[in-house]
Every structure is written in structure tokens, then in C-alpha cells.
Amino acid sequence: MARLNLRLLGDFEARLGSGxxxxxxxRKTQAxxxxxxxxxxxxxxxxxxxxxxxxxxxxxxARSRLRGSLFVLRRALAxxxxxxxxxxxxxxxxxxxxxxxxxVAFRRLAQADDMEALARAVELYRGDLxxxxxxxxxxxxxxxxxxxxxxxxxxxxxxxxxxxxxxxxGALESxxxxxxxxxxxxxxxxxxxxxxxxxxxxFGRRSAALRQYQTCVGVLRRELNVEPEAETKQLYRELVRxxxxxxxxxxxxxxxxxxxxxxxxxxxxFPPLRPLRTTNLPIPSSSFVGRERELAxxxxxxxxxxxxxxxxxxxxxxxxxxxxxxxxxxxxxPDGVFWVPLQALRDPALVERAVRASLGADEDLITRVGSKRxxxxxxxxxxxxxxxxxxxxxxxxxxxAKVLITSRAPLHLDSEWRYPVEPLPEHDAATLFIERATxxxxxxxxxxxVGEICRRLDGLPLAIELAAARIALLxxxxxxxxxxxxxxxxxxxxxDVPTRQRTLRATIEWSHDLLEPGEQQLFRKxxxxxxxxxxxxxxxxxxxxxxxxxxxxxxxxxxRRAEGRLTLxxxxxxxxxxxxxxxxxxxxxxxxxxxxxxxxxxxxNLNAGKRGLGKQTQMHHDIAIREADNVRGALAWTLATxxxxxxxxxxxxxxxxxxxxxxxxxxxxxxRLLGRPAAECVAPEIRADALRAYGGCRDIACDxxxxxxxxxxSLALFxxxxxxxxxxxxxxxxGIQAMRRNEPERARELVEASHTIxxxxxxxxxxxxxxxxxGALARDAGEEGRAYELITKSAALARExxxxxxxxxxxxxxAHITLDAGRIDEGEVRAREAxxxxxxxxxxxxRVFGIGLLARVAAERGQRERAGRLWGxxxxxxxxxxxxxxxxxxxxxEELIRHAASTEFDRGYAEGRSLRLEDAVALALAAADPPA
Numbered sequence: 055m056a057r058l059n060l061r062l063l064g065d066f067e068a069r070l071g072s073g074x075x076x077x078x079x080x081r082k083t084q085a086x087x088x089x090x091x092x093x094x095x096x097x098x099x100x101x102x103x104x105x106x107x108x109x110x111x112x113x114x115x116a117r118s119r120l121r122g123s124l125f126v127l128r129r130a131l132a133x134x135x136x137x138x139x140x141x142x143x144x145x146x147x148x149x150x151x152x153x154x155x156x157x158v159a160f161r162r163l164a165q166a167d168d169m170e171a172l173a174r175a176v177e178l179y180r181g182d183l184x185x186x187x188x189x190x191x192x193x194x195x196x197x198x199x200x201x202x203x204x205x206x207x208x209x210x211x212x213x214x215x216x217x218x219x220x221x222x223x224g225a226l227e228s229x230x231x232x233x234x235x236x237x238x239x240x241x242x243x244x245x246x247x248x249x250x251x252x253x254x255x256x257f258g259r260r261s262a263a264l265r266q267y268q269t270c271v272g273v274l275r276r277e278l279n280v281e282p283e284a285e286t287k288q289l290y291r292e293l294v295r296x297x298x299x300x301x302x303x304x305x306x307x308x309x310x311x312x313x314x315x316x317x318x319x320x321x322x323x324f325p326p327l328r329p330l331r332t333t334n335l336p337i338p339s340s341s342f343v344g345r346e347r348e349l350a351x352x353x354x355x356x357x358x359x360x361x362x363x364x365x366x367x368x369x370x371x372x373x374x375x376x377x378x379x380x381x382x383x384x385x386x387x388p389d390g391v392f393w394v395p396l397q398a399l400r401d402p403a404l405v406e407r408a409v410r411a412s413l414g415a416d417e418d419l420i421t422r423v424g425s426k427r428x429x430x431x432x433x434x435x436x437x438x439x440x441x442x443x444x445x446x447x448x449x450x451x452x453x454x455a456k457v458l459i460t461s462r463a464p465l466h467l468d469s470e471w472r473y474p475v476e477p478l479p480e481h482d483a484a485t486l487f488i489e490r491a492t493x494x495x496x497x498x499x500x501x502x503x504v505g506e507i508c509r510r511l512d513g514l515p516l517a518i519e520l521a522a523a524r525i526a527l528l529x530x531x532x533x534x535x536x537x538x539x540x541x542x543x544x545x546x547x548x549x550d551v552p553t554r555q556r557t558l559r560a561t562i563e564w565s566h567d568l569l570e571p572g573e574q575q576l577f578r579k580x581x582x583x584x585x586x587x588x589x590x591x592x593x594x595x596x597x598x599x600x601x602x603x604x605x606x607x608x609x610x611x612x613x614r615r616a617e618g619r620l621t622l623x624x625x626x627x628x629x630x631x632x633x634x635x636x637x638x639x640x641x642x643x644x645x646x647x648x649x650x651x652x653x654x655x656x657x658x659n660l661n662a663g664k665r666g667l668g669k670q671t672q673m674h675h676d677i678a679i680r681e682a683d684n685v686r687g688a689l690a691w692t693l694a695t696x697x698x699x700x701x702x703x704x705x706x707x708x709x710x711x712x713x714x715x716x717x718x719x720x721x722x723x724x725x726r727l728l729g730r731p732a733a734e735c736v737a738p739e740i741r742a743d744a745l746r747a748y749g750g751c752r753d754i755a756c757d758x759x760x761x762x763x764x765x766x767x768s769l770a771l772f773x774x775x776x777x778x779x780x781x782x783x784x785x786x787x788x789g790i791q792a793m794r795r796n797e798p799e800r801a802r803e804l805v806e807a808s809h810t811i812x813x814x815x816x817x818x819x820x821x822x823x824x825x826x827x828x829g830a831l832a833r834d835a836g837e838e839g840r841a842y843e844l845i846t847k848s849a850a851l852a853r854e855x856x857x858x859x860x861x862x863x864x865x866x867x868x869a870h871i872t873l874d875a876g877r878i879d880e881g882e883v884r885a886r887e888a889x890x891x892x893x894x895x896x897x898x899x900x901r902v903f904g905i906g907l908l909a910r911v912a913a914e915r916g917q918r919e920r921a922g923r924l925w926g927x928x929x930x931x932x933x934x935x936x937x938x939x940x941x942x943x944x945x946x947x948e949e950l951i952r953h954a955a956s957t958e959f960d961r962g963y964a965e966g967r968s969l970r971l972e973d974a975v976a977l978a979l980a981a982a983d984p985p986a
Contacts, residue, residue: 058131058138058148060091062157063205064181065481068130076130079973081187082107083123085194088184090148091155092201097140097147106193118961129980157183157205164212169223172216176235179209180346185481210240217249226253227385241273248286255293257333263293333391334412335381335431344482345375352379352473356429356458357386359471360449363435363459366475367610367626368565369516372460373433375475380431380458387456389426397434402441405432409444420451427454435461436609437568442467462565463609474610477513477623484508486515490522503530510534512623562629565611576602577611578637581630582647585683586619591654595647619680641695648688648697652704654681660710663746663783672856675895678711685711689723699736701727702744709747713754714859714897720751742771742780749787754899756941762791779820782811786824793831794942802831822851826864833871842871862891862900869907870943873914882911886979893975901975902928903940906947908978913951922959925951926966927974 056071066084068076078084085107090098100120101113107123108116124141131139138152156178163175183202213236220229230253237246247270254263267282267290274280282290355362356379364372380391394412399405406419409430415422432445442465445457449469459465464472478486484504491498507530511517524533566574579596580587592603603620606612613621622630634640658677678685685708692701705712705723712720727733728748733741749764765787772780789804805827812820829844845867852861865888873881885907892900909924925948969977 056133056135058134058153060087060153060155060157061180062088062092062155062184063160063179064185066184066187070131070134078126078130080123080126082119083126085184085187086120086123087127088187089194089197090146091153092157092183094148094153094155094158095150097145100144100146103146106197109193114957114961115964118965122965156180160205161208164208167215169216169219172212172219173228175212176209176216176232179205179212182206206239210236210243213239217246221249226256229253230257231382241269242277244270244274244283244286248289251289251293255296259333260293260296264290267293333380333384333393335377335391335393344478344485345371345378348375348473348475349379349382353382355471355473356383356456359469360456361445361459361465361467361469361471362457363461363464363470363472364475365461365464365472365608365610367514367623368462368562369514369625370475370477370610371515372462372475374515376431376433376458376460380429383429387427387429389428391429391431393431393433395433396438399438402438402444405438405441406444409448419448423448423452423455425453429456429458431458431460433460435459435465436463436565439463439465462568462611463605478508478515478518479513480505480508483511483513483515483518487518487522490519491525494523495525498525501530503534507534510624512625514623514625517625562626565609566629566633569606569609569611572602573605573609574633575637575639577606578630578633579639579643580606580612580622581627581634582643582687583622583684584687586615586621586680587684588619591650591684592620595643595650597646644691644695645697645700647684648691648700648704651681651684651688652700652707655685655704655707658708658711660708661706661743661747662709662713662750663706663743663780673710673859675711675714675859678708679715679896682711689727693726693730696730696732698727698730698733699740702733702736702740706740706744706747709750710859712747712751714895714899716898717751717755721748721755721757724748724751738771739775739777742768742775742777745771746780746784746787753787753791758791758794762788765791778811779815779817782808782815782817782820785811786820786827790827793827793834798831798834802828805831818851819855819857822848822855822857822860825851826860826867829864830867833867838871838875842868845871858891858895859897859900862888862895862897862904865891866900866903866907870946873907873910874946878911878914882908885911889975889978893979898971899940901971903943905974905978906940906944910947910950913953918956918958919962921951922962922964923966923969924962924974924978926963927969927971927977928966929963930967930969930974 056073059069059071061067066088068078068084068087070076078087086103089103089106100117104113104116104120108119111119124146128139128141131137134152136149136152138149140147140149160175160178163171163178166172166175183205184198187198213232217229217232217236220226220232230250233246233250233253237243237250240246247266250266251263254260254266267286270286271282274282281287352362352364352375364376366372377393380393384391390413392409392412394409396405396408399408409415409432410419410422413419413422413428413430430448435441439461445459445465446467446469448455449457464470477483484500487504487508488498488500491500507521508518511521521533566577569577576596576598579598580592582595583591589600589603592598593600603612607614607620611622611626613623615621634643654677658674658681660673660675660678685704688704689701692698692704705720705727709720712723724744724747728741728744745764745768749761749768752764753761765784769781769784769788772784785804786808789801789808792798792801792804805824809821809824809828811817812824825844826848829841829848832838832844833841845864849861849864849868852858852864865884869881869884869888872884885904889901889904889908891897892904905924906928909921909928912918912921912924966974
């Protein structure tokens with residue numbers, strides 16, 4: 055069964071069963087589902103829901119927006135089993151019993167009075183209700199603020215009850231964690247601060263207890279301008295007078311002084327303790343943000359494995375995660391949890407001594423540990439990795455000890471289980487930034503820019519904290535603008551962090567300096583890649599071997615993505631680029647990079663002019679999409695170094711990519727490459743090909759005059775070269791230009807000349823094009839039957855020679871012809887088939903054309919709101935640029951569609967204007983406009 059699961063506490067998330075999160079892009083659609091989920095036992099009128107979320111609009115507009123959101127929800131929730139969304143003409147509800155909602159379960163469990171139910175309730179409370187989801191001025195915000203406060207109060211009450219239960223049961227480790235959560239949720243609860251002070255004292259953490267008092271004093275003065283109560287001050291004085299708890303005598307003293315604390319009026323209960331557990335874990339100076347998934351997954355690994363290594367690049371938060379993991383695992387290790395910081399060591403021979411010192415062992419380490427159940431946390435192991443045999447011996451010689459390690463490189467021991475620490479997800483990264491920025495500038499008000507800053511910083515906790523520190527001087531917009539060069543910007547003047555973490559550069563440099571010379575060389579060479587790259591590309595461009603490449607992956611400097619490709623985080627690549635620019639091999643590496651991706655681009659077979667010359671005709675558009683960033687990087691290098699011939703060859707080889715994705719981008723590259731004086735000196739065959747491809751980009755971008763001029767220049771060069779195929783391609787393109795200028799005789803003459811050459815050379819791809827264009831000429835001459843025959847033949851040939859771009863274009867032409875003939879069903883089938891092909895290739899022009907034709911189909915069938923929505927998407931300036939064949943038919947479609955103008959059409963049109971291209975395609979391919 056694929057039940058609907060809603061997470062409303064903390065970040066919003068909706069899943070069907072164990073599937074991935076549902077993609078509900080519109081915030082108000084998320085809010086609608088969240089509201090229904092928070093009240094699953096209620097049925098809601100449509101008018102109420104419309105006013106709740108769109109109260110700033112007219113009633114008809116609000117109802118229309120609601121219908122759009124319900125349409126999206128119904129489609130997203132269609133696979134749910136059992137069905138969960140109930141709709142009728144006036145009401146909406148989520149079916150009770152068909153959906154699991156964390157907030158609903160939390161409300162039920164939090165009102166219980168047994169420890170198990172309360173613990174489950176507290177576990178469910180991952181954060182405030184729908185964090186980050188609000189709309190100013192909307193009634194929804196009023197409801198959300200009130201409900202959020204009710205649930206927060208319920209969470210405070212549940213935590214307080216759970217804390218009391220845990221203290222009475224003697225579960226003091228759990229009580230400590232509960233008290234920490236309680237004071238984090240409400241820092242003004244002074245009795246909880248006292249409870250924490252006593253708990254820290256009972257565990258021998260006197261300095262933590264004293265720091266907790268200072269925290270209490272600070273928050274009371276800052277928030278309420280009051281001093282602590284006399285009881286809190288008295289407890290502080292008692293703690294100060296007590297001896298340090300490093301001996302049995304001190305522990306006995308702690309136990310004796312704790313007894314009176316149980317009689318204080320605050321109500322805390324402290325039963326007699328069993329012998330104290332030993333731990334020297336440091337108390338972090340700031341809160342722990344996010345990482346719930348990592349804590350759960352790595353926590354399970356600690357239970358099931360004896361050696362766990364947290365790996366990741368510098369600044370990824372390995373140490374902070376490890377300390378939190380160890381703190382939460384204290385209850386599993388009755389003989390102690392020991393932290394061994396290794397960042398100051400360089401000699402592997404000193405590691406065993408450091409471990410013995412942390413455990414307080416004068417004798418042999420194995421003898422000291424014996425059969426004890428304890429956890430040793432070895433922090434920053436990367437620079438003493440040769441001490442791995444110490445870890446192996448400890449595990450082999452003791453039956454119950456476990457080891458948790460943080461390291462930028464694995465130990466390569468048989469018993470090792472590795473857990474890579476990934477960058478923070480977007481929400482956690484933004485939360486961390488906001489928290490640290492607010493600590494520095496209490497008046498800080500976050501904006502949407504924060505999310506972009508965190509993305510630019512790759513979600514690395516250290517980078518985010520260093521960036522947040524700059525909020526004392528820079529506004530978020532100013533900070534974002536300076537992130538083009540991160541390394542000089544991200545520095546800290548803090549004196550309570552290691553030197554290697556005071557700048558992002560120092561952190562990465564620390565990792566770099568630990569590499570072997572061959573690894574350092576490969577690391578800087580990899581900076582030549584832009585975006586992701588394949589293993590084969592790294593081997594060819596960097597002339598490396600798999601072992602060295604794998605080593606960089608293991609050490610977190612190179613990441614392996616889910617699809618198997620490799621990448622460097624942008625922050626790390628910036629440092630690697632500096633190293634590459636300083637090296638003597640920089641130019642050689644970048645030239646190999648450009649030449650390699652020229653070969654890759656040629657394999658993609660996207661040079662529309664050369665396809666067919668006795669070669670395969672099938673396009674591999676996926677290759678160009680995957681390697682687009684590296685192609686752009688190679689082109690930038692050729693421009694910077696004057697390698698014009700190579701640059702023109704690369705740009706021309708992906709002509710079809712520019713045409714389908716972004717013709718203006720192709721125009722910009724060709725203009726820069728061909729605008730240099732040196733471009734006149736490249737080989738004439740390269741220049742001729744480039745001028746043709748440049749003209750193609752201008753053509754699709756609707757700059758007919760410039761395109762025709764470029765085609766003429768290219769034709770002249772191909773004629774001089776005696777290149778018959780090149781001439782045929784240009785004659786055909788000039789024929790299309792003449793057809794657009796309404797010069798049918800000239801157009802036919804040029805296209806037939808091209809056709810003759812292709813027939814002579816048996817060029818099936820060339821014939822595919824000329825036959826289709828002759829069909830278009832017949833269409834313009836009013837010969838519908840002849841046009842239908844020729845264009846159908848061209849579409850079939852395009853399928854045979856595996857050129858889906860042309861096939862899609864011919865199907866769109868057939869759809870237009872059949873719609874004009876009144877054959878609506880056939881026209882719709884052709885348009886849908888064409889749109890699916892265009893969408894598979896991400897062909898922008900073809901997708902817009904298909905959406906426009908299906909808008910016409912909807913208008914012809916009287917589906918006015920659907921027609922308006924699709925036409926609104928076409929007229930969205932971010933979607934409907936008049937590319938390719940669409941510009942010839944747009945006016946005719948618009949004339950027919952405007953006959954459908956009505957209130958329903960206008961309502962749909964307003965909604966369609968805000969659609970993204972991908973959403974417009976999905977809507978166009980939907981079977982019909984459902985009566986939501």
C-alpha cells in the first residue's frame with residue numbers, strides 16, 4: 055500500500071509509502087495539502103480554502119487558483135492506496151484513516167502520561183509546524199501562527215512530563231538530552247537550567263554545569279532584564295565550592311552534595327546514581343543544527359559495527375557530528391565514551407599514547423580496556439593514518455570496545471565501516487546560516503538570498519559559518535555578490551577555533567598538504583573540469599590512473615554522484631584552480647580538456663551540417679546536455695588563449711544543442727569566436743562550417759537578415775572548397791529563408807537544387823529535409839494533399855535516420871495541416887506525439903509549438919479554461935519565445951484561440967502566465983482539463 059505520509063513538523067514533506075518526496079513546487083499547493091493534513095477529520099468548503107490562501111484576490115480568481123492547486127494535488131496523490139483526497143463541487147477533505155500525519159500523531163501522543171508515548175511524541179517534534187512556510191497578509195498565516203504556538207506549547211508540556219518521568223526512573227542520560235531540548239525550545243525556563251546544572255554535575259562535567267549557569271544568566275538578562283532566582287545562584291555557589299571531579303573522593307563529594315538538591319522547590323527528582331560513567335566529550339559552544347538523517351543512520355552503524363569512520367572534506371562537519379553521535383550513544387557504553395583529539399599530532403607513533411592519556415591508562419592500552427564496554431572517538435585521524443594498526447590491535451584485543459573515527463581519508467582496515475558526511479541539505483544549511491548570523495547581528499532578518507548563499511557554498515558547514523560571520527559588515531545581497539571568489543572572503547577572527555579552521559583556504563590547504571605528490575598533481579589538474587565529469591574524462595585529460603583518482607574520492611576532495619560521474623565542490627575547485635594556475639602544466643591540461651570534449655561533442659553527432667556524410671545520423675543529445683558545462687569551459691579557454699580554430703570546431707560540433715536549448719547562447723559564443731581578427735585565418739572548411747552553424751542559431755532566434763547573410767558567406771566558402779554537401783545544406787537553408795520572405799519560386803529553386811545534390815549522393819538525411827521543405831512550399835501554395843503527403847514522408851524518413859528533432863517538427867506541421875482541415879482528433883494525436891519527442895530532447899522551440907497547437911485543440915473543443923491556461927503559458931515571456939517553425943503558425947493559432955475568449959479563458963490565461971515550461975508541457979500532455 056502507498057499510504058500518504060505527511061510531515062508537517064519542521065520542513066514540509068509529503069510521500070506516498072516509502073517513495074521519494076512528492077514534488078509540489080508551488081508553496082501554496084504545499085500549504086493547501088498541509089492545512090488539509092493538519093485537520094484530516096474535517097471537510098472544508100472550497101470558498102473557505104480559497105479565502106484562506108488567496109484572500110488577496112477576487113473570489114473568482116481565488117477559486118480558480120484553488121482549482122489549479124487541487125488539480126496538481128489530485129494528480130500527485132492519484133497513486134495513493136487507499137485513495138486519500140475527496141473532492142466534490144463544493145468541498146474538499148483528506149480521508150480519515152488514509153493518511154499518516156506527524157502533527158496529528160504528535161497531538162495524540164503528547165497528551166499521554168506514560169514515558170514511552172511521550173518519548174515518541176518528542177521524537178516526532180522535529181521543529182515548529184511548517185517552518186519556513188508562510189504568506190504575509192493571508193488568513194493562512196493567521197491560522198499557522200496560532201496552530202504553531204499551540205503545538206509548541208504542547209511540545210514544551212510533553213518535554214517537561216517526559217523529563218520528570220526519566221528522572222524518576224533514573225534514566226539520567228536520557229533526561230540530560232530531554233532537558234537540553236526543553237531549554238533549546240524555551241530558554242527562559244530557569245528550573246530546567248538548574249536541572250541541567252545538576253545533571254552535568256552528576257556526570258562529572260563540572261565545567262559544563264558552570265557554563266550552563268552563565269547561559270541562564272545571559273538569557274534572563276537579555277530577554278527579561280532580570281537576575282536568576284536565589285535558588286539558581288545558591289546551586290551555582292555549591293558547584294563552585296565543590297572539588298574537581300577527577301577522583302573517587304570528588305565523585306563521592308558530588309553524590310553527597312546532590313542529595314539536598316532533590317528537596318528544592320523546583321520539583322526535580324534525583325534518585326541514587328549507579329557509579330558514574332566517564333566521558334570527556336567537549337561541550338560544543340553552539341547548537342547542533344540539522345543532521346537528523348545522519349544521526350539516525352550513523353547511530354545504527356555504531357550499534358552494529360565496531361569501527362565506524364566518518365569521512366568527508368574539510369569543513370563538512372565531521373567532528374561536530376561525531377561528538378553529537380558520541381553524546382547520544384553514552385547510554386550504550388557503561389564504561390565510558392572517550393574523545394581523543396589528534397589534530398595536533400603528526401607522528402603516528404604518538405597515537406596510542408594519546409588514547410591512553412584520554413582513558414587515564416598508565417598501563418598497556420589493551421590491558422586497560424580489557425572487556426569494558428566503551429567507545430573511543432579518534433578525531434582528525436587523517437594526518438596520522440599510518441597509526442591504523444593501533445586501532446586494529448585495540449579491536450582485536452578487546453571484545454566489547456568500539457571506535458568512532460573522523461578522517462578525511464579511510465583507514466582501509468577490514469573491520470572498517472565508512473560513512474561519508476555529505477554537505478548540509480538546503481534547509482539545514484539556511485538554518486545554520488541564520489542562527490550564526492543572528493548571534494553576530496541580533497537584528498538580522500533573513501531573505502531568500504540566504505538559500506542562494508548556502509547553495510553557492512556547497513552546503514559546507516564551515517563555509518556557511520564563516521560567511522554568516524560577515525553579516526556584521528555585509529548585507530546578504532552584498533555577501534552573495536562577493537562569493538565569486540570565496541576563499542579571500544571566508545575568514546574568521548575567532549580565537550576559540552583551530553588555526554586551520556579560521557579560513558576556508560586553510561581548511562582546504564590542510565587536506566591538500568596531506569596528499570601525496572601524485573595526488574596533489576591530479577587534484578589541481580581536475581580543476582580544468584567545469585561541472586561533473588566521467589572517470590574516462592579524468593583519465594584522458596589528467597593522464598592519471600584509477601588508484602590515484604579513487605584516493606581523492608576516498609579523501610572527500612572529489613565526489614562521486616549517484617549516476618557515477620565525478621565532481622569537485624565549487625569551494626574546493628576554487629582552491630584547486632589556484633594551484634593549477636600556478637603550475638607549469640596548466641595550459642597543457644586545459645588544451646587536453648578542450649580537445650577531449652571536442653571529440654566527445656563530435657560523438658554526439660549534433661553538427662547539423664555534417665550529419666549524413668556516410669556517417670551515422672543518430673543524434674546523442676543526452677551527451678551534449680551532460681557535458682554542456684565542460685563544453686562551455688573549453689570554449690572559454692579557447693577564447694582566452696586565442697585557440698580560435700579549436701573553439702570554432704567545438705561550438706560547431708554542438709550546433710543542434712544551441713538550436714534546441716538556447717539559440718541566443720549559441721549566437722553569443724559564435725559572435726565572440728568569429729569576431730576576433732584571428733578567426734579570419736582559420737582553415738576555410740572550419741570557418742565555412744562555423745558560419746553555417748552561426749547562421750542556424752541566428753535563424754532559430756528569428757534574426758532572418760543576419761542568418762541569410764551568414765548563410766551566403768558560408769555558401770561562398772563551400773563553393774570555393776568544392777564541397778558539394780556543404781553547398782547542398784546551405785542551398786536548403788537559403789530556400790527556407792526565401793520561403794519566409796514569401797518568395798516561393800526562389801525558394802523552390804534553391805530547395806530543389808539541394809534535393810538534386812542529396813539524391814546524387816544518396817544522402818538520406820539531406821533528402822529528409824528537402825522533402826519536408828517541399829511539403830511546406832506545397833502547403834503555402836494551397837496544395838494541402840501534396841503537402842500532407844510530402845511532410846508525412848519526411849517524418850517517416852526522419853524516424854528511419856534517427857533524427858527526432860526533425861521528426862518532431864514534421865509532426866507539428868502535420869498537426870497544423872490536419873487542424874486546418876477540421877480533423878481535430880488527428881491533429882491532437884500528431885501534436886501530442888510531437889510534443890513528447892520535443893520534451894524528451896528538451897527542445898524549447900518544439901515544446902512551445904506543441905503547447906500552442908494543443909491550446910488551439912482545446913479552444914476548438916470548447917475547453918476554454920484549458921485553452922486559456924495553455925495559451926497563457928505560450929505568451930509567458932520566459933516560455934514562449936518565437937523559435938523555429940512556431941513563428942510561422944503562431945498568428946493563425948492566436949486568431950482561432952481568441953474566439954474562445956470568455957471568463958473561463960481569462961481565468962486560465964492568468965494562471966498559465968505563471969507556468970514554467972516543464973509544467974506547461976505536463977499540462978498540455980494531460981488528457982483533459984479535469985473538473986477539479
